[in-house]
Amino acid sequence: MASNPVLKRAAARSVRYDTVEAMIAALDPSYPVYCLRSSVLRERTRRFLDSFPGTVLYAVKCNPHPLVLRALYEEGIRHFDTASLPEIAQVHEMFPDATAYFHHPVKSRAVIVNAYEVYGVRHFVVDHIDEFRKLVSETGARDLIIMVRMATPESGAAYNLSAKFGARPDEAVMLLKTADEEGYRTGLAFHVGSQCLNPAAFKIALDIANRVLDASGAKIDYLDVGGGFPAAYVGRETPLLEDYFAAIRTGLEQLKLPQGCEVLCEPGRTLVANGCTLVTQIHLRKGDSLYLNDGIYQSFSELVAGYIRLPARLLRPNGAPSERSMDFTIYGPTCDSLDVLPVPVHLPADAREGDWIEFGRIGAYSNAVSTRFNGFYTDTFVEIGDASWPPRNV
Ligand SMILES: Cc1ncc(COP(=O)(O)O)c(C=O)c1O
Known part of the structure; x- marks a missing residue:
C-alpha cells in the first residue's frame, strides 16, 4: 500500500x-x-468460499480499496488475481501470507523481473508465445507456472473479455504443449466475460478447455475458470451463484483433470x-x-x-x-x-x-x-x- x-x-x-x-x-x-458494508462483503465471500469447488482468488482490479481487501481477507481469501506491480505490492504489503497471481497476458520485462524476484510471484498468464519467451528469458527460472489464457465465445456477458486477450484453441494447445515440453508447470485459464448472466457459458468454456487439454497432452496443475459471476443490478433477472457452480461442476465432471490439478476462479464484481x-x-x-x-x-x-x-x-x-x-x-x-x-x-x-x-x-x-x-x-x-x-x- x-x-x-x-x-x-x-x-x-x-x-x-x-x-x-x-x-x-x-x-x-x-x-x-x-x-x-463489510458484513455484506463478508457474507458474499463466505458463500463463495463455501460453495465454489476450488480455490477463490479475488480480482483486485475490481475494487482495490484497503477496507475491501481487508474484509475479504478476514473472511478467508488468501489468493489474489493481480494485473500490475502496484496491485502485487499492495497484496504483498497488506497480507504477507497471501499469494498474488500475475494474470495479465501482457507485461513489461522490468515488471516481470520485479514480480518474480521482489515479490516471489510464480503464476504468470500468457496468451502468446512471445510473452512466454519473455518470461523465460527475463527470469531464467525453472519454477514458473505458465497459465495459458484461452479465449471463449460470447455467451451472455455484459463485457466481452475475449476480444483483447485470449489464445484461440489451436494457439492454446501449442502454448501448453511448448511450456509442458520445456519442463514448466502449467495451467489453463479463461474468462467468460464480466457480468455474465448465463451460467451455461462456464460449461461451454469448460468443453473447449477439455478439447484443448486433450489435444495438448499437457498435465496441467491449474484450471482457472476466471470471473464473470454477476451482481444483481436493477431490471435484470440474475441467476443464483449456485447455478454457476452447478454448471462448473458439470463441466468439470466431463474433464479428466490430472490428479492434484487445482481448480481456481477469480471473481471480482459478484463479491464486492x-x-x-x-x-x-x-x-x-x-x-x-x-x-x-x-x-x-x-x-x-x-x-x-x-x-x-x-x-x-x-x-x-x-x-x-x-x-x-x-x-x-x-x-x-x-x-x-x-x-x-x-x-x-x-x-x-x-x-x-x-x-x-x-x-x-x-x-x-x-x-x-x-x-x-x-x-x-x-x-x-x-x-x-x-x-x-x-x-x-x-
Ligand atoms: C483476468 C481477469 N480476472 C478476473 C476479472 C474479474 O472479473 P469479474 O469482476 O467479472 O468477476 C477480470 C475482469 O476484468 C479479469 O480481466
Whole structure:
C-alpha cells in the first residue's frame, strides 16, 4: 500500500457509523462518500468460499480499496488475481501470507523481473508465445507456472473479455504443449466475460478447455475458470451463484483433470458490488435535471454502456420527501456534456438542492476506475453498520 498514499491514508482513517443518516448528520458531506458494508462483503465471500469447488482468488482490479481487501481477507481469501506491480505490492504489503497471481497476458520485462524476484510471484498468464519467451528469458527460472489464457465465445456477458486477450484453441494447445515440453508447470485459464448472466457459458468454456487439454497432452496443475459471476443490478433477472457452480461442476465432471490439478476462479464484481453504496449530493436542480457531485468520470463510468442500473434513494434527514416520484436526468460535476447518466433515475418529485442521493450496488469498478478529471475525485470511504438498504436480492 505504500505505493498509493491516498489509499493508505484512507485505510488508516477508516471511520464507522451505524447508519447512513448518522454519517450525514456527522459530516454534512458536500462531497461523495463511499459507504462500505463489510458484513455484506463478508457474507458474499463466505458463500463463495463455501460453495465454489476450488480455490477463490479475488480480482483486485475490481475494487482495490484497503477496507475491501481487508474484509475479504478476514473472511478467508488468501489468493489474489493481480494485473500490475502496484496491485502485487499492495497484496504483498497488506497480507504477507497471501499469494498474488500475475494474470495479465501482457507485461513489461522490468515488471516481470520485479514480480518474480521482489515479490516471489510464480503464476504468470500468457496468451502468446512471445510473452512466454519473455518470461523465460527475463527470469531464467525453472519454477514458473505458465497459465495459458484461452479465449471463449460470447455467451451472455455484459463485457466481452475475449476480444483483447485470449489464445484461440489451436494457439492454446501449442502454448501448453511448448511450456509442458520445456519442463514448466502449467495451467489453463479463461474468462467468460464480466457480468455474465448465463451460467451455461462456464460449461461451454469448460468443453473447449477439455478439447484443448486433450489435444495438448499437457498435465496441467491449474484450471482457472476466471470471473464473470454477476451482481444483481436493477431490471435484470440474475441467476443464483449456485447455478454457476452447478454448471462448473458439470463441466468439470466431463474433464479428466490430472490428479492434484487445482481448480481456481477469480471473481471480482459478484463479491464486492453489493457491499458498497455511494452517497452523493444534489448541487442544483433545473426542472427535471439534477446536478450531482459524482458522475461518469468518477464512480459511474460503468453505467455509460447503459447496461447497468443501480438502485437509488433520496435522503433528506430533516424532512420528508414527497410521496410522488418522477424520472430525473442526472448530470455529473465536470464541465463535459457527456457527463450524464444514460438512463433517468426515479426519485421523489420534490428532490432539491442539498438533498442526498444514495446509489446502491456500486462496489465494483467504481472507485477502481475513477478519473481525476476537472479536479473531481471520490476518495472518501466510511464503514456503515446498517446493511438493510438496498435489500438483498440474490
Ligand atoms: C483476468 C481477469 N480476472 C478476473 C476479472 C474479474 O472479473 P469479474 O469482476 O467479472 O468477476 C477480470 C475482469 O476484468 C479479469 O480481466
